[in-house]
Amino acid sequence: MHDKDKLATAAANGNVELVESLLLNGADVNGVNRFGRTPIQVMMMGSTPVARVLLAHGADPNVVDAHAGATPLHDAARTGFLDTVKILIQFGANPDVGDNNNYRPVDLAQQNGHQEVFDFLINI
Template structure:
């Protein structure tokens, strides 16, 4: 098993208690799973407690997916999770980063019809 798989799996399933335990046991918040993705990249976007825990523990919100160029902010904006978008921005996620298709997070929110996310990102 790859060292980052446990933490990534816990983040992806929104299991805050397991994420906390793994971090307390020394698993690095920026470690990658066997697919080369960090826990923040694979986290359940609607789980603001997991996002907050990872970010407070030092997770980098600007790590881009090597295939698509998307960041966690792109993913949260595309899926319409405003609370997660706000937490990522609070922890310095760059709202102007472009993915491989030259889209910013706000562009993905517009395409997906998430007007509340668009309004928030427009204020930045």
């Protein structure tokens, strides 16, 4: 398995120790895996520690999915992970960008019934 796939897989599995180890050993935090996605795009959205490690190592919080036009903030808002939403915002994620359907993260939080995420995003 290529290093970029290893890092993306560790992020997707929420394995913060392996993510940190791979990054400390030179893995590219913004490198794409064989599916064309970066670790922050495939990370376990409920794993705030993984998000924090990736972002602290320079992961781009505004990377856009080629198919849907969504950013990691869109994904975290859609799935209702408030802590991940907060860390993405802290590291510069743009809450006002629309996806291919022109939905902002706040819109996705509302559509999916994630009131706490909606309340947070509507007030920033």
